Amino acid sequence: MRGFRSGRAKRICIQLVYHGSITTPVANDLNPLIWKLLEEHSDRPRLVLSGDWAVSATGQADSAELMGRLQQIHSPGILLIQDGGIRHWDTLLLSTLLEISQIASRRKLELDVSSMPEGVRSLFALATAVPSSPDAHHDPAPQGYLADLGQAARRFWADALYFNRFLGEAAISMAAFVRGRARYRPVDLWLQIQECGPAAVPIVTMISLLVGLILAFVGAVQLSLFGAELYIADLVALGMTREMGALMTAIIMSGRSGAAFAAQIGTMNVNMEVSALKVMGFSPVDFLVLPRLIALILVMPFLGLYSDLLGIAGGAMVGVAFFDIPLSQFLTRTSEAVDLTDFFIGLVKCSLFGVLIALSGCMRGVQCGRTASAVGDAATSAVVTSIVLIVVADSIVTLICNRLNI
Amino acid sequence: MTVTETSPDKGPVIQVDRLTMAYGDHVIQKDLSFTVNRGDIFVVMGGSGCGKSTLLLHMIGLIKPAAGRIYYGDRDLWAADSEEKQALLRKFGVLFQSGALFSSLTLAENVALPLNEFTTLSKREVSSIVSYKLALVGLAGFESYYPSEISGGMQKRAGLARAMAMDPEILYFDEPSAGLDPISARLLDDLIESLRDALGATIVIVTHELASIFAIGTNSIFLDPDSKTVIARGNPNEILRGNADPRVLRFLTRDNSASSRSIGGSPP
Numbered sequence: 245m246r247g248f249r250s251g252r253a254k255r256i257c258i259q260l261v262y263h264g265s266i267t268t269p270v271a272n273d274l275n276p277l278i279w280k281l282l283e284e285h286s287d288r289p290r291l292v293l294s295g296d297w298a299v300s301a302t303g304q305a306d307s308a309e310l311m312g313r314l315q316q317i318h319s320p321g322i323l324l325i326q327d328g329g330i331r332h333w334d335t336l337l338l339s340t341l342l343e344i345s346q347i348a349s350r351r352k353l354e355l356d357v358s359s360m361p362e363g364v365r366s367l368f369a370l371a372t373a374v375p376s377s378p379d380a381h382h383d384p385a386p387q388g389y390l391a392d393l394g395q396a397a398r399r400f401w402a403d404a405l406y407f408n409r410f411l412g413e414a415a416i417s418m419a420a421f422v423r424g425r426a427r428y429r430p431v432d433l434w435l436q437i438q439e440c441g442p443a444a445v446p447i448v449t450m451i452s453l454l455v456g457l458i459l460a461f462v463g464a465v466q467l468s469l470f471g472a473e474l475y476i477a478d479l480v481a482l483g484m485t486r487e488m489g490a491l492m493t494a495i496i497m498s499g500r501s502g503a504a505f506a507a508q509i510g511t512m513n514v515n516m517e518v519s520a521l522k523v524m525g526f527s528p529v530d531f532l533v534l535p536r537l538i539a540l541i542l543v544m545p546f547l548g549l550y551s552d553l554l555g556i557a558g559g560a561m562v563g564v565a566f567f568d569i570p571l572s573q574f575l576t577r578t579s580e581a582v583d584l585t586d587f588f589i590g591l592v593k594c595s596l597f598g599v600l601i602a603l604s605g606c607m608r609g610v611q612c613g614r615t616a617s618a619v620g621d622a623a624t625s626a627v628v629t630s631i632v633l634i635v636v637a638d639s640i641v642t643l644i645c646n647r648l649n650i
Numbered sequence: 651m652t653v654t655e656t657s658p659d660k661g662p663v664i665q666v667d668r669l670t671m672a673y674g675d676h677v678i679q680k681d682l683s684f685t686v687n688r689g690d691i692f693v694v695m696g697g698s699g700c701g702k703s704t705l706l707l708h709m710i711g712l713i714k715p716a717a718g719r720i721y722y723g724d725r726d727l728w729a730a731d732s733e734e735k736q737a738l739l740r741k742f743g744v745l746f747q748s749g750a751l752f753s754s755l756t757l758a759e760n761v762a763l764p765l766n767e768f769t770t771l772s773k774r775e776v777s778s779i780v781s782y783k784l785a786l787v788g789l790a791g792f793e794s795y796y797p798s799e800i801s802g803g804m805q806k807r808a809g810l811a812r813a814m815a816m817d818p819e820i821l822y823f824d825e826p827s828a829g830l831d832p833i834s835a836r837l838l839d840d841l842i843e844s845l846r847d848a849l850g851a852t853i854v855i856v857t858h859e860l861a862s863i864f865a866i867g868t869n870s871i872f873l874d875p876d877s878k879t880v881i882a883r884g885n886p887n888e889i890l891r892g893n894a895d896p897r898v899l900r901f902l903t904r905d906n907s908a909s910s911r912s913i914g915g916s917p918p
Contacts, residue, residue, distance in 0.1 A: 427767050516750035523710050524764050525739045 277336070280328070281313050287321030289353075291344070292328035297337035307340050314344060320352040326359050338367050345372060403629075410607045414537060417529045421538070426530045436539035440501045444547060447496055452484075452551040455492050456558025459483050464567055473567040477577035480559030485586040486645075489552035491638060493544065494597035498630035502605035505536050506626035509609025510619040518610070533606040540598035548594035552587065585650055593641055597634050604629040663688050663820060663852045664709065669718035671704050678704055679878050682718070684871050686820075691846055691853045691866050693886060696873035697901065702856045703747070705873070706824050709854070710744050711735065722820075740768065742820035743813030747828055749805035751797040751812065757784060758793035761812045768816065783811040787841065803834045807841075814845070821845070823855040827862055835859065839866050860902065864890075872898050 278295035827835035
């Protein structure tokens with residue numbers, strides 16, 4: 245510390261900056277760094293440094309060989325580092341010295357830097373003033389594959405338990421909402437409805453129309469083999485209403501809204517806003533999760549229904565334009581193929597998916613750590629979690645419907 | 651809180667009894683016992699990373715103690731059922747280090763939030779209280795600004811306005827002067843002191859800002875990261891004059907003669 249107070253040390257710092265900068269004009273005149281290790285088998289080995297120990301001079305020589313030689317000194321003693329005519333020096337010299345000192349301390353060698361330039365000595369003293377703390381190294385020890393697998397399984401289980409708890413808290417909060425006792429800002433609910441509903445219409449339009457087209461084309465190739473192109477209508481109508489409408493809407497919404505929920509709540513976490521809510525006596529579940537959950541439950545069936553209709557329209561376009569099915573015939577066929585039960589199943593799925601998206605988005609937000617990258621991770625894992633849950637839930641519902649013959 | 655003209659009652663407001671704080675197995679501080687009296691400006695001091703802010707999070711009910719109790723009056727914060735805890739939470743306001751304003755709400759909406767939810771005041775009354783609170787911290791006219799549109803110091807003052815919205819008996823400050831220039835920090839200190847005098851509130855401040863500690867602290871504890879407990883207590887000026895632990899004196903006099911210590915606390 246003392247060194248920094250003297251005027252000399254200040255000058256040296258300025259010099260340091262000058263030589264350290266990459267645009268230094270003397271870069272071309274720099275000599276390579278030069279070292280000589282003398283009497284390395286005695287108890288007083290000497291290391292003589294000369295030339296330019298500056299960052300811009302590297303590439304001409306490197307100190308790996310020096311370190312290798314030092315590693316081979318086995319007898320304890322004092323390693324004297326001598327200034328054999330160092331012209332320019334900067335951080336490179338200090339980092340080399342520090343590396344040498346680490347090797348030396350392992351080899352039970354003492355380091356004598358007293359003949360180095362004064363600035364080097366004081367910076368070196370600063371860097372070694374606080375010994376490297378053994379507690380500070382906490383690189384996770386490399387683990388075996390099985391250990392990683394076990395850890396992953398435990399994390400999965402912990403997540404599952406947490407989701408369960410979160411579901412319970414959300415249910416309690418829903419009950420409070422129904423009784424009119426939940427504390428939230430109604431304007432937040434409207435904002436979320438706006439954000440999840442109307443704002444998502446354009447993307448739902450495009451995706452649903454295209455999915456309808458794809459379904460029609462895929463089916464048509466097979467059906468035309470039997471001259472049964474008319475049944476494209478059945479395929480598209482049933483496919484959209486029972487499965488694809490709900491599924492595609494849910495996937496869009498998990499990417500759009502689920503990720504947004506996680507990022508919003510995660511950022512509030514980083515900024516201590518969630519703590520502030522708790523201290524003010526608000527339940528974060530009531531205040532943050534509830535409006536988002538209700539918004540998605542309300543909005544998802546509408547989006548799903550819209551997606552169904554758009555998908556059927558897409559199928560009709562293919563049927564009419566490419567397979568010469570009259571539009572009226574296509575529509576009649578469609579209305580014969582689906583009944584309200586099919587729509588109903590799709591809409592129930594939509595609401596269910598809405599719950600899953602809102603819960604996984606909000607849960608990842610609440611779990612979010614207090615760094616910027618944690619917010620990104622929260623958004624990513626919100627999407628992954630909700631898509632996994634959506635597909636699993638969809639399979640279960642489809643299986644149940646199949647068993648019950650509906 | 652109603653301001654009574656005769657409030658010479660100096661009784662204890664907060665009592666912390668053998669509190670131990672730990673993250674998992676890593677003990678941060680143990681056996682902390684102290685009392686905060688009415689009207690105190692109570693300073694929790696200590697070097698970076700000694701657990702000052704963690705202590706605050708325990709006292710405001712965000713982290714559950716590993717052991718020990720925290721009493722408000724005669725009520726144990728962590729033994730209270732949820733309704734009672736809500737009532738205790740209502741007793742104090744907290745100014746977080748960053749202000750922690752809700753970034754999606756304007757300053758007025760931030761301050762109005764607890765008023766709207768926990769009182770039956772009319773819209774007009776709420777907005778007049780909000781204007782008054784903002785004026786109190788020198789932010790009159792900034793009602794419709796969003797937190798991102800104002801400076802850090804202003805955010806802090808707006809956070810203070812929100813913390814005071816419900817006229818709490820106790821105000822907590824987490825590093826109030828961190829990130830403020832010396833003059834703003836001084837103004838904030840003055841504000842804290844005059845709030846204490848005018849409202850009869852009790853103030854708890856977590857800080858390592860020596861200027862604030864000596865200027866406004868009436869009582870204090872010093873947390874030591876090595877022995878993990880309180881090694882000095884009392885009025886900071888008296889600690890300085892008395893014969894306190896050398897570690898405390900070094901802190902209070904910015905003496906680095908034993909500068910082998912690393913900068914900024916132990917690793918987590």
